[in-house]
């Protein structure tokens with residue numbers, strides 16, 4: 147027979163009385179100073195067990211008992227269906243193993259969110275953002291780069307015309323490519339480089355034009371960058387990075403990273419290492435486009451190889467290869483296969 151010491155409140159006054167609860171089969175008997183009654187266990191409502199907080203047993207007449215003896219209460223009510231949820235909460239709260247498991251699950255959910263959820267969301271947002279918003283982003287990005295890194299092109303007018311015509315040819319026939327445009331710039335610091343910005347802008351440096359041995363090589367780079375435009379990679383990358391900062395800040399409560407987010411946007415555009423998936427998408431697009439225009443596939447590997455050989459020691463600004471890591475691997479693999 148289970149016996150529990152408890153404090154009894156009659157439910158009408160604040161008076162508290164020490165009592166002992168005796169559990170008999172199917173019934174409870176409460177005995178103490180001026181208290182002596184018994185009732186059916188089925189009519190008593192115990193509060194759920196939460197960690198080791200005090201339990202209340204509520205009786206039909208509005209009176210209640212309060213006790214710290216959780217285990218005894220559990221024994222009394224064992225097998226009664228109403229107790230099951232409370233016991234589950236207690237299990238989760240009191241066992242370190244479960245707590246660690248819950249923590250691991252949270253971390254896994256966070257990881258999955260960052261790895262799969264955010265890219266999927268960013269893709270959806272990038273493709274449903276009004277064109278005016280993306281245009282404004284692209285305009286700001288180009289203006290920012292013009293201020294700090296780019297200077298006007300020094301290529302002769304005829305050469306510029308030829309490159310623009312090449313770009314238009316590669317982009318022709320693509321849905322929504324009417325807004326795509328090529329911006330020619332000179333940049334000592336960026337070196338031989340090409341960037342795809344939000345809103346359909348491809349920036350190509352004079353340095354890359356001079357490094358190329360043929361227009362096929364330039365076409366290969368442009369086709370790859372148009373591939374990034376088609377899939378809105380710059381915008382998606384921007385959205386992903388911002389969302390990741392927000393999610394991590396929300397979960398960890400560390401808000402300092404958000405403050406630096408706004409000021410970091412232009413740098414993020416430039417530094418963004420495209421993921422392997424993005425590079426693969428851009429590569430697939432480039433190979434398709436090159437094939438359609440009769441441009442040999444090895445042109446791309448050839449220009450990448452030449453960029454690599456020219457690679458200077460100044461690493462303050464990311465160069466084309468460091469922002470296109472997977473492409474570089476691909477070029478190396480295609481060279482090795484031959």
Ligand SMILES: [Zn+2]
Pocket residue numbers: 370374420425428469470473
């Ligand atoms: Zn790329």
